[in-house]
Amino acid sequence: MAPLRRVLAALALSLAACALLLGVGTPAASAHDALVAATPADGSTLPAAPGELALEFSGVVQELGAQVAVTGPGGDAVAQGPAEVVGSTLTQPLDADLAAGTYAVAWRVTSADGHPISGTTTFTVAGDAAAAAGPVQEASAAAPAGSSSSGPAIGIGAAVVLVVAVALAARQLRGRR
């Protein structure tokens, strides 16, 4: 869920930037575009390597200046050639036979109203070896997620303590009556 939150934060930031630009510059007649869907979907795990990446936007985006960087698990750039934009869909060919691992996508396009928008997604190629070692991979992936969720865990702990304290207090009050 963390990558999704990051994307949403990035989208919110670009939307805020657009709103700011709209407010300062032109009257708010035109609307900026936003990412509607990504293929592979953000945070998804694929059984096989995808041949290309597709980003669908809420409006027609400009091909000029459209950039997509796809970085593999080893830090290698795996985008193959320039991104192609047809209407509201951007397609980025990828290297053939991507190795198993997680890939980071960073995109930037100019929306129809002339405002640049950008964001990030990730996807994971499971591959044969990774699929066989699936549970092990999940366990190692769960470790950082667990540590990052210590905040909510502490919150739940505090809530439990509060509930117990209220219950004890109520019991004491009842005892006095």
Ligand SMILES: [Cu+2]
């Ligand atoms: Cu805009």
